[in-house]
Amino acid sequence: MKESRRSWLKGAGQMVAASTIGGLAVAASRDAVHATSKPENPTDIPWSYKKLDPDTVGERGYGSYYKGGCCFGAFDAIVGELQREVGAPYTAIPTSMMVYGEGGVAGNSTLCGALNGAAAAMFLVTGGLAKEKKGPAFALIRELFSWYEQEPLPDFRPAKPKFEIRPSVARVPLCHVSVSAWCKATGSKAFSPERAERCGWLTASVAKHAVELLNAQADGKFKAAHTLPAAAATCRTCHDQGSALENTRASMECGGCHFTGRQEHSKL
């Protein structure tokens, strides 16, 4: 018996007392068949990934956005579909924890919640504590972030939208910057129902693209398609690792926030 299998049995044993009465186990559900055929230690990752249909995930993301916000929406679109397609251990994860990321975490408008939720789901099925697992998972997530910064989004139209939504380019993965860019591009207000709908489409778009990346990786065909803009690469020559200043760290596009409008760089 492998260590992971043994550990999983120990973990499952922690839950068994409440599901047995007088020594009789509760009848195994359809999902339990998966648990038997695909034993996994629920605390170890990555969990087994089964390729999902991107459009199904997108549609679910749109619906889940209206249930629990952007972060929950994207996470539930992916993990909820894996609950349906794979069963355990996905069925035991508290997906509603991810509501916390709504509106850039509890409305703080920092990181876009759709990216936050999708990144967590992507890491769950590809990552791990060990460097050799973490690196490839981070590469997938970084590609999702760069795609979000550079592409006109949302690019997923749900089957039954409340409004028609035009896209914009966020340039930055932050909630309030992304919202402001869309408000500027469309003339809509930040707290309008149209903006909420836009974030629903965006949640769907992010979840769908995350699954496209996961599917590509599952096929051994993942390759990053978006690189850092040349202007940001120039910033790095003075501010990034090994540079003269080395006074910050980032892999996002600097120009989405810095030196916009009338702000100028200090004299070099």
Add this chain to the structure above:
Amino acid sequence: MKESRRSWLKGAGQMVAASTIGGLAVAASRDAVHATSKPENPTDIPWSYKKLDPDTVGERGYGSYYKGGCCFGAFDAIVGELQREVGAPYTAIPTSMMVYGEGGVAGNSTLCGALNGAAAAMFLVTGGLAKEKKGPAFALIRELFSWYEQEPLPDFRPAKPKFEIRPSVARVPLCHVSVSAWCKATGSKAFSPERAERCGWLTASVAKHAVELLNAQADGKFKAAHTLPAAAATCRTCHDQGSALENTRASMECGGCHFTGRQEHSKL
């Protein structure tokens, strides 16, 4: 039998097949006693919170930072201690999923990973999909974010530090801004081992304060101690909900990024 109990049994049943052989259940562990006495549906939140010792959580956060980064560090400091103190359902959660938030999510330097991981843990033990659960949980998380923006941090010194670390005020909950503020205040480099140590202390500080807030809420004594700076409140009069422009959304301090250095506001 309450619905939540029934749902939990169904969920637990999904894991029972692999933990029984010929109908014999695996012997219940110490944690299973908790599962019996405190039945919970693992997919429903909030999970039962037991008040934790803030210093123990801080010390664990420091150690976990060096195992899996800032986001995992803060999450594991809280949820790992609840695994130890409470047992199931905490013992089944894949804490290593939270490695994804390292360095502002996969090194993207967006949201501080310690805040991201702590916020997820706080929501797990206080929040929910329903508005009446979400609101109070968001208030706790917002207080953590405002504290992070305004206080000199880190303020937790581990028992066996690698270096002595001086604090700085981040003003913004973003990874790269927080790092740059600390580099400026101390003259240290962004990729130095001292900066890594600073983020270890910061992970510990954030996890510790998150637990102080959770403990206060458990005692019915939580009250937000940090309010939005007056300057940011002024920004909101033109840019926030119901204003003339209404072109963004945020609850963080605007001045941490905007109109710093030589950048000026356009003519009003």
